[in-house]
Amino acid sequence: MLHVITTDIFDRTLLDDLCRLTTITRRIARTPDGLRFLQQLLPVRRAMLYFTQPSTRTYLSMNNACHILGVRTSEIRNPDVSSEFKGETFEDSIRTFAAYVDLIIMRTPQPGYAARAADLMGDMNRRVPVINAGSGKDQHPTQALLDIYTLERNFQKTGGIEGKTIAMMGDLKRGRTVRSLCRLLRHYKDTRLVFIAAPGFEMEPDILACLDADKVSYEQSDRLEDFLPSVDAIYVTRMQTEHDTSGESARVDLSKYSIGAAQIEHMKKEAVILHPLPRGPEIHPEIDSDPRAVYWQQERNGLWIRVALIACILEASDQIISAQSKFL
Amino acid sequence: MLHVITTDIFDRTLLDDLCRLTTITRRIARTPDGLRFLQQLLPVRRAMLYFTQPSTRTYLSMNNACHILGVRTSEIRNPDVSSEFKGETFEDSIRTFAAYVDLIIMRTPQPGYAARAADLMGDMNRRVPVINAGSGKDQHPTQALLDIYTLERNFQKTGGIEGKTIAMMGDLKRGRTVRSLCRLLRHYKDTRLVFIAAPGFEMEPDILACLDADKVSYEQSDRLEDFLPSVDAIYVTRMQTEHDTSGESARVDLSKYSIGAAQIEHMKKEAVILHPLPRGPEIHPEIDSDPRAVYWQQERNGLWIRVALIACILEASDQIISAQSKFL
Amino acid sequence: MLHVITTDIFDRTLLDDLCRLTTITRRIARTPDGLRFLQQLLPVRRAMLYFTQPSTRTYLSMNNACHILGVRTSEIRNPDVSSEFKGETFEDSIRTFAAYVDLIIMRTPQPGYAARAADLMGDMNRRVPVINAGSGKDQHPTQALLDIYTLERNFQKTGGIEGKTIAMMGDLKRGRTVRSLCRLLRHYKDTRLVFIAAPGFEMEPDILACLDADKVSYEQSDRLEDFLPSVDAIYVTRMQTEHDTSGESARVDLSKYSIGAAQIEHMKKEAVILHPLPRGPEIHPEIDSDPRAVYWQQERNGLWIRVALIACILEASDQIISAQSKFL
Numbered sequence: 005m006l007h008v009i010t011t012d013i014f015d016r017t018l019l020d021d022l023c024r025l026t027t028i029t030r031r032i033a034r035t036p037d038g039l040r041f042l043q044q045l046l047p048v049r050r051a052m053l054y055f056t057q058p059s060t061r062t063y064l065s066m067n068n069a070c071h072i073l074g075v076r077t078s079e080i081r082n083p084d085v086s087s088e089f090k091g092e093t094f095e096d097s098i099r100t101f102a103a104y105v106d107l108i109i110m111r112t113p114q115p116g117y118a119a120r121a122a123d124l125m126g127d128m129n130r131r132v133p134v135i136n137a138g139s140g141k142d143q144h145p146t147q148a149l150l151d152i153y154t155l156e157r158n159f160q161k162t163g164g165i166e167g168k169t170i171a172m173m174g175d176l177k178r179g180r181t182v183r184s185l186c187r188l189l190r191h192y193k194d195t196r197l198v199f200i201a202a203p204g205f206e207m208e209p210d211i212l213a214c215l216d217a218d219k220v221s222y223e224q225s226d227r228l229e230d231f232l233p234s235v236d237a238i239y240v241t242r243m244q245t246e247h248d249t250s251g252e253s254a255r256v257d258l259s260k261y262s263i264g265a266a267q268i269e270h271m272k273k274e275a276v277i278l279h280p281l282p283r284g285p286e287i288h289p290e291i292d293s294d295p296r297a298v299y300w301q302q303e304r305n306g307l308w309i310r311v312a313l314i315a316c317i318l319e320a321s322d323q324i325i326s327a328q329s330k331f332l
Numbered sequence: 333m334l335h336v337i338t339t340d341i342f343d344r345t346l347l348d349d350l351c352r353l354t355t356i357t358r359r360i361a362r363t364p365d366g367l368r369f370l371q372q373l374l375p376v377r378r379a380m381l382y383f384t385q386p387s388t389r390t391y392l393s394m395n396n397a398c399h400i401l402g403v404r405t406s407e408i409r410n411p412d413v414s415s416e417f418k419g420e421t422f423e424d425s426i427r428t429f430a431a432y433v434d435l436i437i438m439r440t441p442q443p444g445y446a447a448r449a450a451d452l453m454g455d456m457n458r459r460v461p462v463i464n465a466g467s468g469k470d471q472h473p474t475q476a477l478l479d480i481y482t483l484e485r486n487f488q489k490t491g492g493i494e495g496k497t498i499a500m501m502g503d504l505k506r507g508r509t510v511r512s513l514c515r516l517l518r519h520y521k522d523t524r525l526v527f528i529a530a531p532g533f534e535m536e537p538d539i540l541a542c543l544d545a546d547k548v549s550y551e552q553s554d555r556l557e558d559f560l561p562s563v564d565a566i567y568v569t570r571m572q573t574e575h576d577t578s579g580e581s582a583r584v585d586l587s588k589y590s591i592g593a594a595q596i597e598h599m600k601k602e603a604v605i606l607h608p609l610p611r612g613p614e615i616h617p618e619i620d621s622d623p624r625a626v627y628w629q630q631e632r633n634g635l636w637i638r639v640a641l642i643a644c645i646l647e648a649s650d651q652i653i654s655a656q657s658k659f660l
Numbered sequence: 661m662l663h664v665i666t667t668d669i670f671d672r673t674l675l676d677d678l679c680r681l682t683t684i685t686r687r688i689a690r691t692p693d694g695l696r697f698l699q700q701l702l703p704v705r706r707a708m709l710y711f712t713q714p715s716t717r718t719y720l721s722m723n724n725a726c727h728i729l730g731v732r733t734s735e736i737r738n739p740d741v742s743s744e745f746k747g748e749t750f751e752d753s754i755r756t757f758a759a760y761v762d763l764i765i766m767r768t769p770q771p772g773y774a775a776r777a778a779d780l781m782g783d784m785n786r787r788v789p790v791i792n793a794g795s796g797k798d799q800h801p802t803q804a805l806l807d808i809y810t811l812e813r814n815f816q817k818t819g820g821i822e823g824k825t826i827a828m829m830g831d832l833k834r835g836r837t838v839r840s841l842c843r844l845l846r847h848y849k850d851t852r853l854v855f856i857a858a859p860g861f862e863m864e865p866d867i868l869a870c871l872d873a874d875k876v877s878y879e880q881s882d883r884l885e886d887f888l889p890s891v892d893a894i895y896v897t898r899m900q901t902e903h904d905t906s907g908e909s910a911r912v913d914l915s916k917y918s919i920g921a922a923q924i925e926h927m928k929k930e931a932v933i934l935h936p937l938p939r940g941p942e943i944h945p946e947i948d949s950d951p952r953a954v955y956w957q958q959e960r961n962g963l964w965i966r967v968a969l970i971a972c973i974l975e976a977s978d979q980i981i982s983a984q985s986k987f988l
Contacts (some may be wrong), residue, residue: 039376048695050724061428064406068378068432071404078720081410091898092938095945100717100937103960104724116897130960148759241418242786281428282420287421293455302457304431368894388755392734396706396760399732409738469903568746609756612726617751621783632786 007122007134008313011145011184016191022149023156025321026305026312028328033072033308038331042311045320047074051107055081055137059111061281061303062137062146065279066109069310073090073320076183078105098124102132107318115140120121127287133317141180141247146313147280148184150306155237157305158276165189171198171231173261174241174286175253182241186211190218200229202256205243228261232270238263238277242284264288271296278302335450336641339473339512344519350477351484353427353649354633354640358657361400361636365408366659370639373648375402379435380618381628383409383465387439389609390465390475391394394437397638401527401648406433418555429459435646443468461645469508469575474641476512477610482564485633486604486626490564493517499526501589502569502614503581505536510569518546525550526559530584533571562597566591566605570612580625592616599624606630663778663790665803665838672847678805679812681977682961682968684984689964698967701976703730707763709794711737715767717959718793718803721766725966734761754780758788763974771796787941789973793918797836797903803936804840804967806962811893813961814932814954818892821845827854827887829917830942831909832863832899832985837936838897842867845910846874853878854887858912861899884917888926894919894933898940920944927952929948934958 014022024289032038051070055063058081070077098121110118118136125131138144155165162168170189172182174200186207189195197215199207199222206224215222225231231238240263243253263277268291271277279287279299291297315321340444342350358473379398383391386409398405402489426449429436438446446464453459470646483493490496498517500510504527517523525543527535527550534552553559566590568591570583591605596619599605607615607627619625643649670678682749688694706727707883711719726733756778757764765775774792781787794800811821818824826845828838832855842863845851853871855863855878862880871878881887896919897987899909919933924947927933935943935955971977 036376043376048692048699048728050727052720060408064380064429064432067406071378071406072376076724078723078727082718091940093945096938099956100959101720103956104720172686282424284419289421300427300431303428304585305359364704371704388736392708392757392760395734396732398732399706400704610752612747617749626761628755631756635760 006131006182006317007125008145008317009119009134009136010121010143010169011148011187013147014149014188014191014270019149019152019188019191020038022309022312022316023153025316025324026153026309027157027310028332029315029324030308030325032328032331035331039072041327041331042072043074043325045315046318049073049075049318050105050171051075051109051314052101052105052120053077053079053081053112054108057077057111057113057138059138062111065306065310066135066137066302069128069307072311073305073314073318075107075314075318079099080141085161094120095124099128102128102130105132107133107135107314108136109135109191110139111137112139113313118143129330135313135317138180138301141178144180144184146310147181147306148188149313150309151181151239151278151296153309154278154298154302154305155276159236162274165192165195167194168233168236169196171235172207172241173200173228173238175205175243176206176241176249178244179241180199182207183211184237185239185252186215188217190220195220198235199224200226200228200231200261201296202226202261207254207305226260228267229270232267233272234273236275238275240277240279240283240286242282242286258285263291265290268294268296334459334645335445335453337447337450337464337646338471339476339515342473342477342516342519347477347480347516350637350644351642353644353652354637355485356660357640357643357652358636360652360656363659367400369655369659370400370652371402373401373643373651376645377401377403377435377439377466378433379403379405379642380429380433380586381405381407381409382429382436382438383407384443385439385466390439393631393634394465394660396461397635400635400639401642401646403435403642403646411522422448423452427456428494430456430458433460433465436459436495437463437465437641438467439465440467440545443470446471451561460538463641463645466508469506469660472508472512474634474638475509476516477641478630478637479513479567479606479608480516481637482606482626482630482633483604488565490602493520495522495580496564497524497526497562499528499563499566500569501528501536501566502558503533503571504529504569505533506572506575507569510535510567511539513567514543518543518548523548526563527552528554528556528589530554530589532580533584554588556595556619557598560595561600562604564600566599568604568605568607568611568614570610570614586613590614590616591619593618596622596624662973663781664801664952664973665775665778665790665792665939666752666799667843668806668887670801670805670844670847675805675808675844675847678965678968679809681972682809682965682982683813684974684988685968685971685980687791688980688984688987691987695728695981697987698728698980699730701729701835701839701971701979702715702974705729705731705763705974706761707731707733707759707970708761709733709735709737710757710764711735713769713794715794718767721959721962721966722793723793725963725970728963728972729966729970731763731970731974750776751780755784757785758786758793761788761791763791765793766789766795767793767794771798772905774799783882791969791973794836800836800840802962802966803837804844805969806958806965806974807837807841807895807934807936808844809965810934810954810958810961810975811932815892818930821848821851824892825848825852825854827856827891827894828863828897828910829856830953831900833895834900835897836893838863839867841895844872846876851876854891855880856882856884856887856917858882858917860908861912877938881914885926889928891974892928893932894927894931896933896935896939898938898942916939918942918944919947921946922977924952925976
């Protein structure tokens, strides 16, 4: 694995390997000696966090994932940074970053930029890996990975993701997290998807076609209550109001697409509720302490799967796997 | 000690312990081996500097204090950061930080936020310590600690802070440093305080009541010249013009509340002049090289007492104390 | 060497030593063990990058140079930072930085500030070295060093810089890189300089006088084509449009002062093309893969000569020289 630009590079084997590596890594991290071991893995590597689309959450997660492995970080987090490079092409900027660091983690408001950066490396002596930390509306692959890992972990005792009923609710049309998650869930046999959205916010046809092609079973509905008792997981998302063209989000009766105490009582005991965060009113804080609310756990999973991913890319995963007997 | 939100948690024993630890730490730091020892104490810990109220001075002091102990840092220093978390509650943001780091150091323009963050940890699995690096007008406890340490160090040969006459001058009404310092000075017997302020800028009644309750003796005056010969220390502060409602600061004749060559000659040989910095015209640079001007030393004390404080909170203080025989 | 403010401190011996140290350092850095050795040199040192004139390129280069040596960094990269220090003199700000770190790397839009900072250290107990990373139009010494190193490396097999014909082209009047490079090239015997510029953008008389004083031979022309076949190196620069007073840059026919496929075919096989980057249209990307185009290599040289320079200033160069037998 050199670059992580889209979810397409992840097949089932790679997903399983990555989830396993993540779990090993966090177990090693439970002791101070284990944490020191991790930090001695990549102390001479340097990463650049190039975030022209600000995202404190993803930035912190990536930066701390680097720090756990000892990787030093430099950052550009200023949305005005383009003006600093005024007159310089994107390609020249990326070449410059590649001159200084060993890993580029990038997030841009425009689609396709991470892919362009990765393509560029093919022509260079120093091929620096690129991780896409969100590029416009198209992809956010590390978010999809942490979602898979969270499902996998929570279904560990019940046979894993295969065969489970997983609902997605909210702004399915414009939320890139649910779109990427669907692409990854194709690799798990017999999962049944349920898309719950207000009219106008349904999952896009391209994703449905992709599920059809792989014979993934799904249903679409605007009635949460019908599915509450049967879902094993529900992935709730916020309205992507920043993409509104005429205030369409405000016209949705969000109470029908929200989870609070009234809804959770209809859910299975061992079901789980995920959310990519930040949340809006679609998840009421009153359920935060319910064990089924795993979105804070999910956030922390994001830290650890990024540690595992960076370890893979910078070729430290074998050392982690070999060391597990020493620390576990 | 988990959180440091106000000065209230510091009693005399804790203050003495912390001052002693600070002095041990900086002695260890005098040799390269000692510095390496310190940096090996907490290399696997990660801190977050969440500064929505920019303060380069406090930021640098905290960041470098972390670095001395090997703690890795992530930062938010953008006053516009609130917009990044638009639609997310402060509580959700703090939970997010707590998912990624082991220590939150925060500075906000609003009062009470550090306390809210600390309270929140009570409900969480991962209880991350919070250090208040300034929250609105209410508290700035680490500044008060470095002030105490500076007094303590300078009075080392003359029996410590107890029994000394300590003047505070300037904008006593609105300066949070003098307010916090008064609270800590209550723990030292027989200190005599002198508050020198222009009319309208006197120390607030709540602090006076607090001193009365503890039978701390104090005087109030607007005549610096009357006290110059008798004070052991004078803590000078700038006008907090940012809190002016009608340009009231500009109406003060600052020359009456300033120290320059003309004033310092009336002071005792072993008296000391402190200032939290940045300074305005209230301290003339012509006295900078006078040994009684200890404000630059005070700034550096701030670095070291923060090192000691972070070592305490992250449980490395015992290792420092045990190591002193090796390095001193 | 304490401070690096101008190119004046570099005589030929120092330049040769620094180039040699740079080459040794990057050879050591070729192996993981070598990289670890470098990073263990200065782990307890702390640097501050004070960039009130933003420059992502120079910032990244300096920050990563610090990281290679294990130096921890704090940064101010906000052009509005001056407002944070409102009411504080530049001298007080520098004293504050000096209280917290061991090295100040600074870049300012105004000339003379790095020199003022360095002068200030003379009066202080803690004399913190200052590296000028660009101060207004006057100097950018580390850029000149990396340019010398790039020439030196490329002329290694042909006897070094001495005796070579080196052209400089573009906005010679206002480009500080060519001005600084001229000052350093005086230390190399029998070099012949060619200044190619549009009318109104010629090299300034002060530099010409300085070359005359040292009997450095030079020619001035506005005809690139006359010199293409004879130059050993051409240093191309962009129009400094940010210094335009009446859009004068736009009136230049840039095609006459640019290098693309048509021009490069007239150059010697072993000639080299340098550019300080970012580039404008004066260098066509079509020549990027030609081995004579060394500007990306030059950028990476900048990283390594800064590593060597910081190692010198913080007194780790002897350790690097002693270690070379172990790693090479």
